Amino acid sequence: xxxxxxxxxxxxxxxxxxxxxxxxxxxxxxxxxxxxxxxxxxxxxxxxxxxxxxxxxxxxxxxxxxxxxxxxxxxxxxxxxxxxxxxxxxxxxxxxxxxxxxxxxxxxxxxxxxxxxxxxxxxxxxxxxxxxxxxxxxxxxxxxxxxxxxxxxxxxxxxxxxxxxxxxxxxxxxxxxxxxxxxxxxxxxxxxxxxxxxxxxxxxxxxxxxxxxxxxxxxxxxxxxxxxxxxxxxxxxxxxxxxxxxxxxxxxxxxxxxxxxxxxxxxxxxxxxxxxxxxxxxxxxxxxxxxxxxxxxxxxxxxxxxxxxxxxxxxxxxxxxxxxxxxxxxxxxxxxxxxxxxxxxxxxxxxxxxxxxxxxxxxxxxxxxxxxxxxxxxxxxxxxxxxxxxxxxxxxx
Amino acid sequence: xxxxxxxxxxxxxxxxxxxxxxxxxxxxxxxxxxxxxxxxxxxxxxxxxxxxxxxxxxxxxxxxxxxxxxxxxxxxxxxxxxxxxxxxxxxxxxxxxxxxxxxxxxxxxxxxxxxxxxxxxxxxxxxxxxxxxxxxxxxxxxxxxxxxxxxxxxxxxxxxxxxxxxxxxxxxxxxxxxxxxxxxxxxxxxxxxxxxxxxxxxxxxxxxxxxxxxxxxxxxxxxxxxxxxxxxxxxxxxxxxxxxxxxxxxxxxxxxxxxxxxxxxxxxxxxxxxxxxxxxxxxxxxxxxxxxxxxxxxxxxxxxxxxxxxxxxxxxxxxxxxxxxxxxxxxxxxxxxxxxxxxxxxxxxxxxxxxxxxxxxxxxxxxxxxxxxxxxxxxxxxxxxxxxxxxxxxxxxxxxxxxxxxxxxxxxxxxxxxxxxxxxxxxxxxxxxxxxxxxxxxxxxxxxxxxxxxxxxxxxxxxxxxxxxxxxxxxxx
Numbered sequence: 001x002x003x004x005x006x007x008x009x010x011x012x013x014x015x016x017x018x019x020x021x022x023x024x025x026x027x028x029x030x031x032x033x034x035x036x037x038x039x040x041x042x043x044x045x046x047x048x049x050x051x052x053x054x055x056x057x058x059x060x061x062x063x064x065x066x067x068x069x070x071x072x073x074x075x076x077x078x079x080x081x082x083x084x085x086x087x088x089x090x091x092x093x094x095x096x097x098x099x100x101x102x103x104x105x106x107x108x109x110x111x112x113x114x115x116x117x118x119x120x121x122x123x124x125x126x127x128x129x130x131x132x133x134x135x136x137x138x139x140x141x142x143x144x145x146x147x148x149x150x151x152x153x154x155x156x157x158x159x160x161x162x163x164x165x166x167x168x169x170x171x172x173x174x175x176x177x178x179x180x181x182x183x184x185x186x187x188x189x190x191x192x193x194x195x196x197x198x199x200x201x202x203x204x205x206x207x208x209x210x211x212x213x214x215x216x217x218x219x220x221x222x223x224x225x226x227x228x229x230x231x232x233x234x235x236x237x238x239x240x241x242x243x244x245x246x247x248x249x250x251x252x253x254x255x256x257x258x259x260x261x262x263x264x265x266x267x268x269x270x271x272x273x274x275x276x277x278x279x280x281x282x283x284x285x286x287x288x289x290x291x292x293x294x295x296x297x298x299x300x301x302x303x304x305x306x307x308x309x310x311x312x313x314x315x316x317x318x319x320x321x322x323x324x325x326x327x328x329x330x331x332x333x334x335x336x337x338x339x340x341x342x343x344x345x346x347x348x349x350x351x352x353x354x355x356x357x358x359x360x361x362x363x364x365x366x367x368x369x370x371x372x373x374x375x376x377x378x379x380x381x382x383x384x385x386x387x388x389x390x391x392x393x394x395x396x397x
Numbered sequence: 398x399x400x401x402x403x404x405x406x407x408x409x410x411x412x413x414x415x416x417x418x419x420x421x422x423x424x425x426x427x428x429x430x431x432x433x434x435x436x437x438x439x440x441x442x443x444x445x446x447x448x449x450x451x452x453x454x455x456x457x458x459x460x461x462x463x464x465x466x467x468x469x470x471x472x473x474x475x476x477x478x479x480x481x482x483x484x485x486x487x488x489x490x491x492x493x494x495x496x497x498x499x500x501x502x503x504x505x506x507x508x509x510x511x512x513x514x515x516x517x518x519x520x521x522x523x524x525x526x527x528x529x530x531x532x533x534x535x536x537x538x539x540x541x542x543x544x545x546x547x548x549x550x551x552x553x554x555x556x557x558x559x560x561x562x563x564x565x566x567x568x569x570x571x572x573x574x575x576x577x578x579x580x581x582x583x584x585x586x587x588x589x590x591x592x593x594x595x596x597x598x599x600x601x602x603x604x605x606x607x608x609x610x611x612x613x614x615x616x617x618x619x620x621x622x623x624x625x626x627x628x629x630x631x632x633x634x635x636x637x638x639x640x641x642x643x644x645x646x647x648x649x650x651x652x653x654x655x656x657x658x659x660x661x662x663x664x665x666x667x668x669x670x671x672x673x674x675x676x677x678x679x680x681x682x683x684x685x686x687x688x689x690x691x692x693x694x695x696x697x698x699x700x701x702x703x704x705x706x707x708x709x710x711x712x713x714x715x716x717x718x719x720x721x722x723x724x725x726x727x728x729x730x731x732x733x734x735x736x737x738x739x740x741x742x743x744x745x746x747x748x749x750x751x752x753x754x755x756x757x758x759x760x761x762x763x764x765x766x767x768x769x770x771x772x773x774x775x776x777x778x779x780x781x782x783x784x785x786x787x788x789x790x791x792x793x794x795x796x797x798x799x800x801x802x803x804x805x806x807x808x809x810x811x812x813x814x815x816x817x818x819x820x821x822x823x824x825x826x827x828x829x830x831x832x833x834x835x836x837x838x839x840x841x842x843x844x845x846x847x848x849x850x851x852x853x854x855x856x857x858x859x860x861x862x863x864x865x866x867x868x869x870x871x872x873x874x
Contacts, residue, residue, distance in 0.1 A: 217400040
């Protein structure tokens with residue numbers, strides 16, 4: 001009998017990301033929101049969001065079908081069905097800025113947070129040392145830089161519509177010593193000055209740690225330096241740009257330092273599952289959690305037309321990795337409430353579902369609370385207070 | 398502006414953050430209590446209020462929780478508010494001669510530094526006389542002392558520091574290890590400190606003391622008399638300082654040839670002496686002579702302000718150049734301190750404090766000088782020397798009502814030791830600058846500084862007891 005993942009939202013999320021879903025013809029993908037038009041965003045039982053591929057070739061063989069039963073939406077496979085909630089396209093994405101740029105060109109919804117790219121640029125592409133698995137859609141020419149006013153306009157719309165309370169800013173990848181923080185500074189300052197929302201920043205590790213202090217002082221509530229691959233040789237082979245311009249050692253140093261500066265559970269690093277042996281990913285999880293860094297594990301899927309041909313792992317191999325992730329994060333006492341509810345990855349908190357553990361009592365209440373809008377506002381307040389207490393301005397010598 | 402992240406526990410930070418508001422609430426409550434409490438016997442209600450304001454300012458000056466100048470402004474606001482003195486009188490006191498003398502001295506010293514004259518004098522003297530390690534050391538020491546007779550000792554330390562630092566580097570001295578480097582930086586600090594007490598110009602604390610003396614008693618001390626009175630202290634301490642330096646540390650180098658290369662390079666880079674340097678030098682000399690000869694008749698501040706006008710008439714400096722040299726905070730601080738001192742005196746509070754604390758047992762004038770000078774020496778190691786004067790002098794002058802001692806002597810007994818801070822980097826900027834070199838440790842400074850402080854107290858009291866009567870200064874026998 002074929003194994004079904006329907007009854008566990010944690011395993012179902014992983015299998016859906018791996019195998020995709022078939023949509024009924026009458027409710028094509030455009031009816032729902034999918035990350036930048038890719039896939040469809042669905043909220044699984046228990047509230048986990050997932051971005052499920054639906055247009056790619058491989059999804060035709062998926063056992064999962066999204067169907068409508070009256071007012072309800074169901075995902076079914078050959079063994080049964082489960083009720084889900086497809087995510088409607090947020091209204092703000094259909095608007096354009098005062099300068100005529102579609103909001104969708106600037107922002108993408110990823111479950112609980114909204115990714116904003118003020119400039120789509122990757123220096124690794126320009127120097128032809130891009131990551132060989134990259135699916136970021138970069139090319140050799142940097143995209144247009146969106147103005148601070150445009151970004152503020154989009155953020156205002158996001159918050160007004162209540163789509164998210166977390167703005168995730170990414171620098172793209174630049175060659176600067178600051179890892180891109182200098183470029184992001186006016187955006188972070190403008191957002192923090194005008195809105196009471198949380199800001200997460202993804203950047204390259206800067207050459208000097210004072211930029212990490214500065215990132216925190218500017219108002220970043222969470223920080224991501226994505227190592228992507230833990231194995232040293234594979235890192236150099238698959239991420240030549242990161243290896244040459246930053247280096248694995250600097251990634252680790254910067255993550256260790258940042259984990260000491262930022263609140264518990266707010267410094268994270270991606271380790272892509274499927275690009276290295278599962279054992280190596282698990283070692284990476286242990287290494288990162290030892291430093292107080294949250295490992296976030298996106299699943300590798302080959303890019304259509306991409307040169308890298310690594311066969312993706314299947315759910316049976318991947319699921320134990322997420323179980324290990326949850327246990328490692330829990331063992332090190334890392335707060336799981338910050339990095340959660342992201343549609344494109346499975347976070348440690350969802351790993352608990354995979355591990356079959358239930359939370360009750362106070363920690364369960366806290367977890368639920370931080371999943372609410374009020375909880376996120378509280379997180380913002382505490383984060384702001386912490387920053388106020390910790391950051392000291394000093395005269396430069 | 399750079400940032401620093403405080404990594405202590407969040408609970409510790411919260412408690413620390415709460416301390417400041419708690420401190421102010423307690424301070425306000427204590428002040429309110431003092432204002433509302435019944436007036437003690439022998440004290441007027443104004444005197445009681447003056448003591449309340451004084452205690453408040455004392456705590457703020459000592460804790461330095463808000464800038465000294467802001468505490469002074471607070472005192473200015475409180476004195477009329479709690480009916481110690483009428484507001485017209487309070488604001489009139491701010492126009493004290495001492496305040497304008499200090500302002501003029503700051504501007505004149507700023508012009509000397511801006512023109513490059515002081516730097517040139519320093520470089521030339523070191524180059525000419527510093528031919529061996531011992532002579533170079535002595536020339537830095539004496540030069541710092543000499544320049545501090547005419548400019549603020551803080552400014553002299555800041556001006557000489559880069560030169561001494563470069564000399565230490567060029568000689569290949571190792572930070573924290575080289576004993577000669579320790580001697581160089583200690584000589585810089587000590588030279589500034591000792592030279593700084595020689596005239597009114599070494600630091601603005603003596604003019605502040607004079608301002609309080611004049612407002613409270615109508616008495617004053619002229620430029621020459623002051624320098625004559627402290628001259629033996631300066632000479633003995635300079636001699637002892639050099640003796641101590643050469644006993645505590647050894648000269649671990651044989652030649653200073655490389656230092657001369659640095660000095661020569663710097664002198665060459667300055668070019669020929671220019672019109673501005675000549676003219677500023679002439680104005681400085683004329684001003685010092687005028688302070689000495691005309692100061693008593695026309696007023697020290699008048700001479701200062703005339704010199705300042707001359708600088709601008711001759712277009713030797715621009716206002717923009719001077720602004721950065723004028724420490725406006727000190728000027729505000731001094732104005733407030735003079736008002737506070739006057740309020741204590743006129744309300745009878747100063748005498749009441751003195752009589753009810755130290756007046757009972759301090760019956761001998763020599764004992765009063767010994768105790769007040771010791772207090773000033775101890776206080777100045779921990780708090781600003783101007784704050785020492787603002788705190789001790791009004792009480793000290795109050796003491797003169799009960800003990801048969803001239804208020805002028807009390808002014809010397811507090812103003813001179815208040816400038817003799819040798820032990821800690823926080824005592825005076827000259828010490829802090831020397832330690833910041835990293836060639837000298839706090840431990841080195843403290844070890845030698847304690848000996849210097851004790852010696853300076855003994856020397857000062859011996860001078861007071863045996864020398865001052867010879868020049869007709871009070872009577873301590």
